[in-house]
Amino acid sequence: MNADHDTATSEPIVSLIEWRSTTLTPDDARQVAAETTAAFGRIPGLLEIRFFGDFDTGTHYYLQVWQDQAALDAYMASESMFKIRDIAAPFTEGRPTRKLLADYSVR
DSSP states (O other), X not given: OOTXXXXXXXXXXXXXXXXXXXXXXXXXXXXXXXXXXXXXXXXXXXXXXXXEEETTTTEEEEEEEESSHHHHHHHHTSTHHHHHHHHHTTTOEEEEEEEEEEOOOOO
């Protein structure tokens, strides 16, 4: 995130995780999404999780919307992050990347 961004505010934080998998089928993707969604349902501060992918290129994304930076920080420091990462691990090629974005949507 931009250093000028005030992370002390309680605005939502978006985490966009990109990962590669050339072996993931649409059925596998739905299963990974279902298992991950069930696991994330127990994590405080997570407002939304979405899954996207391009099966032709093998590029896939998780979009997570967190209540605020504190909720994301708590998750990142927890063992839950590693347990959830294991769900997609059989399909993941290389290391996923993460971008943190401020959500300035008008609600």
